[in-house]
Amino acid sequence: xxxxxxxxxxxxxxxVTLMLLSRELQKLEGVEDVLVGMATGLNLDLAKDLGLAxxxxxxxxxNDLFIAAKIDEALISMKAIEDAFNEYLNKRVxxxxxxxxxxxxxxxxxxxxxxxxxxxxxxxxQFAAAEVEDALDAGLHVMLFSDNxxxxxxxxxxxxxxxxxxxxxxxxxxxxxxNGIPLCLANAVRLGKIGVVGASxxxxxxxxxxxxxxxxxxxxxxxxxxxxxxxxxxGLMMTLGFESLIADPETELIVLxxxxxxxxxxxxxxxxxxxxxxxxVIDFIGGDRAAIEAAGAIPCxxxxxxxxxxxxxxRGQEYEDFTGFSLPEDHINCIVDTSVSKLKSDQTELxxxxxxxxxxxxxxxxxxxxxxxxxxxxxxxxxxxANLPEGRGHICLDLGEDEFTRxxxxxxxxxQTRTEFFQSHVDEKTAVIxxxxxxxxxxxxxxxxxxxxxxxxxxxxxxxxxxxxxxxxSVCGTDLDSQDLNKSIATLEAAGIIVLPSNAQAVRLTDRxxxxxxxGVLDVC
Amino acid sequence: MAxxxxxxxxxxxxxxxxxxxHPGYLARVHSVFPHAVNLLIGEDALVTLTNQDDITPMGLxxxxxxxxxxxxxxxxxxxxxxDLFTSINGVFAVNLRDAEIWESRSMMSLDxxxxxxxxxxxxxxxKWLGKQSALGxxxxxxxxxxxxxxxxxxxxxxxxxxxxxxxxxxTKAINTSDWQRALNLADRLVGFGMGSTPACDDFLxxxxxxxxxxxTLNPDRYPWVRExxxxxxxxxxxxxxxxxxxxxxxxxxxxxxxxxxxxxxxxLYNIQGELEYSARxxxxxxxxxxxxxLLGLVCAxxxxxxxxxxxxxxxxxxxxxxxxxxxxxxx
Amino acid sequence: xxxxxxFKQELKIVNLGxxxxxxxxxxxxxxxxxxxxxxxAGGKKNMLSLLGKINKVKQS
Numbered sequence: 047x048x049x050x051x052x053x054x055x056x057x058x059x060x061x062v063t064l065m066l067l068s069r070e071l072q073k074l075e076g077v078e079d080v081l082v083g084m085a086t087g088l089n090l091d092l093a094k095d096l097g098l099a100x101x102x103x104x105x106x107x108x109n110d111l112f113i114a115a116k117i118d119e120a121l122i123s124m125k126a127i128e129d130a131f132n133e134y135l136n137k138r139v140x141x142x143x144x145x146x147x148x149x150x151x152x153x154x155x156x157x158x159x160x161x162x163x164x165x166x167x168x169x170x171x172q173f174a175a176a177e178v179e180d181a182l183d184a185g186l187h188v189m190l191f192s193d194n195x196x197x198x199x200x201x202x203x204x205x206x207x208x209x210x211x212x213x214x215x216x217x218x219x220x221x222x223x224x225n226g227i228p229l230c231l232a233n234a235v236r237l238g239k240i241g242v243v244g245a246s247x248x249x250x251x252x253x254x255x256x257x258x259x260x261x262x263x264x265x266x267x268x269x270x271x272x273x274x275x276x277x278x279x280x281g282l283m284m285t286l287g288f289e290s291l292i293a294d295p296e297t298e299l300i301v302l303x304x305x306x307x308x309x310x311x312x313x314x315x316x317x318x319x320x321x322x323x324x325x326x327v328i329d330f331i332g333g334d335r336a337a338i339e340a341a342g343a344i345p346c347x348x349x350x351x352x353x354x355x356x357x358x359x360x361r362g363q364e365y366e367d368f369t370g371f372s373l374p375e376d377h378i379n380c381i382v383d384t385s386v387s388k389l390k391s392d393q394t395e396l397x398x399x400x401x402x403x404x405x406x407x408x409x410x411x412x413x414x415x416x417x418x419x420x421x422x423x424x425x426x427x428x429x430x431x432a433n434l435p436e437g438r439g440h441i442c443l444d445l446g447e448d449e450f451t452r453x454x455x456x457x458x459x460x461x462q463t464r465t466e467f468f469q470s471h472v473d474e475k476t477a478v479i480x481x482x483x484x485x486x487x488x489x490x491x492x493x494x495x496x497x498x499x500x501x502x503x504x505x506x507x508x509x510x511x512x513x514x515x516x517x518x519x520s521v522c523g524t525d526l527d528s529q530d531l532n533k534s535i536a537t538l539e540a541a542g543i544i545v546l547p548s549n550a551q552a553v554r555l556t557d558r559x560x561x562x563x564x565x566g567v568l569d570v571c
Numbered sequence: 572m573a574x575x576x577x578x579x580x581x582x583x584x585x586x587x588x589x590x591x592x593h594p595g596y597l598a599r600v601h602s603v604f605p606h607a608v609n610l611l612i613g614e615d616a617l618v619t620l621t622n623q624d625d626i627t628p629m630g631l632x633x634x635x636x637x638x639x640x641x642x643x644x645x646x647x648x649x650x651x652x653x654d655l656f657t658s659i660n661g662v663f664a665v666n667l668r669d670a671e672i673w674e675s676r677s678m679m680s681l682d683x684x685x686x687x688x689x690x691x692x693x694x695x696x697x698k699w700l701g702k703q704s705a706l707g708x709x710x711x712x713x714x715x716x717x718x719x720x721x722x723x724x725x726x727x728x729x730x731x732x733x734x735x736x737x738x739x740x741x742t743k744a745i746n747t748s749d750w751q752r753a754l755n756l757a758d759r760l761v762g763f764g765m766g767s768t769p770a771c772d773d774f775l776x777x778x779x780x781x782x783x784x785x786x787t788l789n790p791d792r793y794p795w796v797r798e799x800x801x802x803x804x805x806x807x808x809x810x811x812x813x814x815x816x817x818x819x820x821x822x823x824x825x826x827x828x829x830x831x832x833x834x835x836x837x838x839l840y841n842i843q844g845e846l847e848y849s850a851r852x853x854x855x856x857x858x859x860x861x862x863x864x865l866l867g868l869v870c871a872x873x874x875x876x877x878x879x880x881x882x883x884x885x886x887x888x889x890x891x892x893x894x895x896x897x898x899x900x901x902x
Numbered sequence: 903x904x905x906x907x908x909f910k911q912e913l914k915i916v917n918l919g920x921x922x923x924x925x926x927x928x929x930x931x932x933x934x935x936x937x938x939x940x941x942x943a944g945g946k947k948n949m950l951s952l953l954g955k956i957n958k959v960k961q962s
Contacts, residue, residue, distance in 0.1 A: 058814060059604075059766065060604065061707055061769070061770055061863065065765055066706070079729075086810055088760075092733050096729065148624075150580050150632075151634075154578065157634075
């Protein structure tokens with residue numbers, strides 16, 4: 047064994063690098079002992095104590111780096127150790143620069159990504175407007191996922207966007223598919239000829255999913271944010287999106303989705319629809335059918351209906367309102383009978399627990415005709431959940447509303463909120479539980495599994511009282527989504543959940559069961 | 572080679588003050604790391620540029636992802652102005668116009684948590700540290716904190732083995748308020764360990780900051796603090812690297828890099844939340860070795876919790892002081 | 903850049919906020935940059951205002 051030292055003047059490395067490095071050097075064949083360090087007095091003392099110092103050390107200053115090693119020269123040379131040292135340092139620098147660079151601001155990100163054309167913004171609402179403004183000023187399209195952005199800011203920013211011919215999708219815009227790329231919460235669907243402009247996130251998702259299931263695809267899906275068609279904003283993005291789709295050669299048919307717009311805004315949309323050379327399908331969920339028809343557009347009764355009509359018109363087929371089920375009518379009757387027969391006479395209530403806002407809204411519209419439903423998004427103010435009578439009644443909740451999401455992720459992203467509502471809101475009086483299961487990018491990795499777990503737990507709880515419960519679900523998702531539509535359906539069915547192919551059908555089945563319960567059980571098929 | 576111009580995102584307030592008073596200052600590149608550059612000011616002060624998510628006292632956080640070693644080399648001259656840094660060879664410039672100014676001593680104006688809360692945070696930090704890879708001085712974590720690490724073996728290294736006894740004696744001396752002994756032992760610590768800030772310096776920096784914090788919170792109650800800190804920093808001037816001596820000087824002044832500052836805020840004031848996140852940032856960032864600083868911090872926190880418990884309650888202060896005599900160290 | 907021009911281009915996306923949106927895009931091979939976003943410190947002084955002040959002092 048002989049002692050060798052090597053010195054690098056004015057060389058600086060952080061301690062972690064040197065620690066890992068000396069471990070590597072120690073592993074080399076022929077190295078008995080190695081010490082790496084800055085040549086401070088104490089470090090040199092240590093080297094001396096260990097017998098790893100030589101005369102050269104007397105000339106060193108604390109700003110020099112030394113490597114001292116006892117080696118077997120038959121096996122390794124000091125040069126080889128130095129080479130290993132340098133090679134390791136180079137490797138480390140490379141692996142560091144391989145890491146994804148995250149620029150600290152929007153402007154530096156734009157600089158670092160030449161040709162950037164779209165900015166997704168999901169920072170807290172109070173900071174969002176300033177970022178949107180910077181993005182628009184830089185000439186980039188914006189998708190604004192954040193909510194809690196003041197309506198004045200929305201108006202100002204959308205005016206700026208329209209002036210520049212830029213998209214400003216949002217605030218509170220959950221879904222869009224641009225050039226086949228799903229943005230934020232969106233499903234994997236095939237490319238095609240149908241363009242969509244939607245003011246409601248899950249409503250848009252449901253329509254795109256149904257179009258995909260029917261074998262057609264989407265050219266562009268543009269979100270506007272929920273307030274776009276209110277008087278104050280005046281439908282600025284709906285108008286821009288609509289006109290862009292009319293001008294887009296890839297789009298052959300256009301679907302518009304929104305809650306009923308302000309009358310003045312609706313009028314603007316109808317004017318564009320009238321002059322549109324492409325067919326226009328409109329689902330203003332519960333909107334004015336006659337006015338839509340007068341504008342030469344095709345009105346719809348549900349999200350699923352909108353998808354079906356779009357596909358049929360595109361294919362040049364006849365269409366009519368789709369009010370029924372995909373399954374044969376007698377099969378549905380059988381499901382209704384079997385379900386009702388499972389329930390005891392004091393089980394009368396509906397618990398609809400939605401993660402998708404528009405899906406909840408659609409359920410309210412379709413069920414509200416026949417039943418009194420209490421909700422956090424009531425059809426009438428007196429049906430607000432706070433007014434639920436002591437004797438209780440049906441409840442339908444949009445769990446994605448701010449009141450439930452404060453300080454926690456949206457229930458589509460994290461199922462915890464709904465899991466808790468299953469525990470707190472389902473009891474021995476519950477007859478039917480109705481849920482949505484939304485798949486796609488950004489959604490929870492296994493929403494079906496989370497629902498199935500909750501349902502099993504409830505069934506166990508109710509079984510102690512000799513009771514069961516009817517659970518109905520629809521899955522908003524496709525075979526291309528990472529969560530996989532068919533796998534999700536299988537998971538739900540394995541937990542005894544009745545799965546319908548659309549939200550509208552799930553709601554309709556719920557309606558049939560509730561109506562049948564009112565009439566009392568007939569014979570079971 | 573085209574000029575590489577980057578924007579400064581954040582500038583430390585002490586650097587801004589320096590620039591205001593020294594327009595057109597000519598500095599030299601002292602040392603270059605992949606993500607940081609030190610510029611030498613005068614004989615022994617440094618300005619640190621980094622493009623990582625951190626900033627040091629007398630520092631500048633700049634934009635971009637490049638490797639500084641590919642642009643600058645030791646000895647390059649850089650002209651420092653309040654709005655622009657430019658290297659004389661024309662290859663590099665930093666635009667300061669849009670930078671935010673960062674307060675390098677921002678945590679000094681707050682009231683600390685009660686001792687029991689600090690104790691709990693400290694235990695959580697020890698538990699977390701026990702799970703990290705035991706580099707540098709970290710193998711000494713169980714020994715210095717008297718906490719078992721659930722049977723996880725802590726593999727010692729040459730440095731940690733060599734310094735174990737001295738470090739233990741040092742923490743004991745501090746905990747028993749034996750300041751003179753602590754200072755004598757510091758002779759065996761300053762400059763010891765690997766890296767451009769040797770491990771024991773990082774360890775000591777945690778103590779110096781905590782001392783300055785309590786001194787600021789309770790002026791005149793710990794008359795030894797200034798002298799103690801000054802003695803350590805003047806020892807550092809001769810015994811350790813320039814980079815490390817700078818860090819200790821700042822620490823003695825209550826100044827730390829932003830990631831270190833956040834961690835201290837989490838530990839003593841329980842703000843900024845997310846202990847693990849703050850601790851991980853310290854482990855990740857900066858040219859100093861975070862693990863050794865963290866070890867120093869959990870040791871210094873023990874002293875802190877002994878001394879800060881109930882001090883805010885008037886009337887008990889005298890009793891606490893009586894119980895904890897505070898001899899002034901002789902220099 | 904008009905919306906219809908965007909339809910003809912390859913999307914290149916800057917993401918501010920939820921990292922999962924960035925990783926979803928990346929997993930599909932979309933060109934995307936995640937911003938290491940932090941709220942701007944409200945009302946904090948910055949160099950620009952300081953420089954403005956200094957210039958005023960110089961002029962007077």
